[in-house]
Amino acid sequence: MEITTPISVEQIQQLRVYDKILINGTIFAGRDAVLPKLVRLIEDNKLDTTGIDLQGAVIFHTAVSPAGIGPTSSNKVEIESSIPLLSKAGVKIHLGKGSLDQKTVEALRQAGSIFAVTPPVTALFSAKLKSQRVAAFPQEGMEAFYALEVEDFPAIVAIAHGVSIYNK
Numbered sequence: 001m002e003i004t005t006p007i008s009v010e011q012i013q014q015l016r017v018y019d020k021i022l023i024n025g026t027i028f029a030g031r032d033a034v035l036p037k038l039v040r041l042i043e044d045n046k047l048d049t050t051g052i053d054l055q056g057a058v059i060f061h062t063a064v065s066p067a068g069i070g071p072t073s074s075n076k077v078e079i080e081s082s083i084p085l086l087s088k089a090g091v092k093i094h095l096g097k098g099s100l101d102q103k104t105v106e107a108l109r110q111a112g113s114i115f116a117v118t119p120p121v122t123a124l125f126s127a128k129l130k131s132q133r134v135a136a137f138p139q140e141g142m143e144a145f146y147a148l149e150v151e152d153f154p155a156i157v158a159i160a161h162g163v164s165i166y167n168k
Contacts, residue, residue, distance in 0.1 A: 006056025087111030
């Protein structure tokens with residue numbers, strides 16, 4: 001299924017675990033250095049000062065380097081603990097790798113958001129990247145929060161509506 005950002009609630013409701021998706025539009029890239037900072041901005045009601053709109057957004061758990069982009073483990077404390085609040089703030093798809101705690105699965109369900117895994121193929125991702133810019137926290141270098149323009153960026157839905165491929 002092709003999805004263009006920002007993503008609607010209706011699109012998310014149609015997705016099921018194991019669905020293959022191709023994402024087009026802007027996705028944000030961030031990981032352990034910046035996601036907790038975004039959470040603090042949300043908690044302090046200051047996200048609007050950054051110009052970042054998370055409604056219908058996608059966040060890819062990655063850093064952006066000259067070598068390319070590839071997923072980092074989403075179950076790192078700094079990343080996984082940011083997922084519930086970022087979902088409540090409007091993020092509809094979290095992209096990364098690895099299993100998530102059942103509490104996070106439930107938080108995703110409650111927020112109407114999903115988690116999708118990506119094939120760990122940096123060359124493929126780099127080919128889907130059309131442009132990139134630092135959206136926030138430039139002092140973090142390659143771990144800054146980036147806005148990436150992508151075309152046909154592949155992922156597989158791993159958690160949706162309280163169901164996880166990691167729970168048998």
